[in-house]
Amino acid sequence: MALARAFASVASLARQGESKLSFASRAFATNTTVNGVPVEVHNEGGSKRVVVTKTLPGERWLQFLINAGCRVEVSRHPDIILTNATIKQLIGTKCDGVIGQLTEDWGSELFEALKQAGGKAYSNYAVGYNNVKVDEATKRGIPVGNTPGVLTETTAELAAALTLAAARRVPEADVFMRAGKYKGWLPNLFVGQLLQNKTVGIIGAGRIGAAYARMMVEGHKMNLVYYDPYPNKQLEEYILLYGELLRYRGEPPVACKRVETVEEVLKEADVVSLHCNLDASTRHLINAQRLAMMKPTAVLVNAARGPCIDEAALVAHLKANPEFRCGLDVFEDEPAMKPGLADCPNAVIVPHIASASLWTRSGMATLAAANVAGILSGYPVWNKTDILGFVDKPLAAAPHAAPSIVNAKELKLKMVE
Ligand SMILES: O=C(O)[C@H](O)CO
Numbered sequence: 001m002a003l004a005r006a007f008a009s010v011a012s013l014a015r016q017g018e019s020k021l022s023f024a025s026r027a028f029a030t031n032t033t034v035n036g037v038p039v040e041v042h043n044e045g046g047s048k049r050v051v052v053t054k055t056l057p058g059e060r061w062l063q064f065l066i067n068a069g070c071r072v073e074v075s076r077h078p079d080i081i082l083t084n085a086t087i088k089q090l091i092g093t094k095c096d097g098v099i100g101q102l103t104e105d106w107g108s109e110l111f112e113a114l115k116q117a118g119g120k121a122y123s124n125y126a127v128g129y130n131n132v133k134v135d136e137a138t139k140r141g142i143p144v145g146n147t148p149g150v151l152t153e154t155t156a157e158l159a160a161a162l163t164l165a166a167a168r169r170v171p172e173a174d175v176f177m178r179a180g181k182y183k184g185w186l187p188n189l190f191v192g193q194l195l196q197n198k199t200v201g202i203i204g205a206g207r208i209g210a211a212y213a214r215m216m217v218e219g220h221k222m223n224l225v226y227y228d229p230y231p232n233k234q235l236e237e238y239i240l241l242y243g244e245l246l247r248y249r250g251e252p253p254v255a256c257k258r259v260e261t262v263e264e265v266l267k268e269a270d271v272v273s274l275h276c277n278l279d280a281s282t283r284h285l286i287n288a289q290r291l292a293m294m295k296p297t298a299v300l301v302n303a304a305r306g307p308c309i310d311e312a313a314l315v316a317h318l319k320a321n322p323e324f325r326c327g328l329d330v331f332e333d334e335p336a337m338k339p340g341l342a343d344c345p346n347a348v349i350v351p352h353i354a355s356a357s358l359w360t361r362s363g364m365a366t367l368a369a370a371n372v373a374g375i376l377s378g379y380p381v382w383n384k385t386d387i388l389g390f391v392d393k394p395l396a397a398a399p400h401a402a403p404s405i406v407n408a409k410e411l412k413l414k415m416v417e
Pocket of ligand 1: 128
């Protein structure tokens, strides 16, 4: 405990030191326009030009770029989703690196513009990169960064929040209260589903899926059934040990089972949460046929990517099965919803906020900046799962590396040993 407290106070002192530094850099920011697009400029005299397409949270990320000698231009364009035309205006004729958003279309057009401007690095401000055609970047020799490791618990927590909110009908009850409809306690008012001792299913047992599974198994003593092409031995061992603890305490143990097909998860689980990447094999992974296999009282959660679910089929299923519930953080035609979804009281819907904790969003900014700064500084690629050295340690102690470059192998970039 004492050690943990000491560590926390050192980390907090380090953070205070950093924010003093960064207030200074914020104070020196100036506003200008680039090809008609308003931008905020930091470290005006920096020799490398880095464009950031949206304002990012936190301060530490800026220091990574400034320390690497970058002039940083942050777009102040009022549109929430920038068009390729606007991004090309921002890139202009000389640009060394870009930090872009998951809402942008990073394909041949933008990577060609970046290449023509002398660009050497791109980082997505996200762990997912289905908006990036990585082969188009690789073809042009441009490393592509992403931000793994800081979203895990935050995203899993939101998936768990959606699960509970859907199972226990929290938003419906909230709306009812605000409408002044509550006239007194009733045995049948907003009766939902108990999770304890039921079965949670996950599709995709990577970092986020496993964190969610642990939360649901440990928090609610649920059994786990999962589908993933690869077994997650760590997760299985964790649940086995937790089961042993329960057995030792005289309680029924929890069980964990990996199955060969998505269908087995859907048929067996009371709650199913998606934690897969979006690619051709997972587009409409959940369709009308598979929805029909699920229990009529099941809860379906998606904090991965919208197109993993055929959303029109889901709307039809929600309407036909009022006891079926879903919790959605992402949508097939984001930011739009399929017609009818907003009218389904059995759907809990939030605007892609699974990673929206301050620590995570600041950490994502730091990793994205460290990716671009690292590549522009000629550093090797970190290629390890422990990225806390970039986000939580004093800045001076951060590794001299680019934390996560998804096409590092294809580009034969040097890795940290
Ligand atoms: O891929 C990501 O990083 C998330 O979807 C952002 O919330």
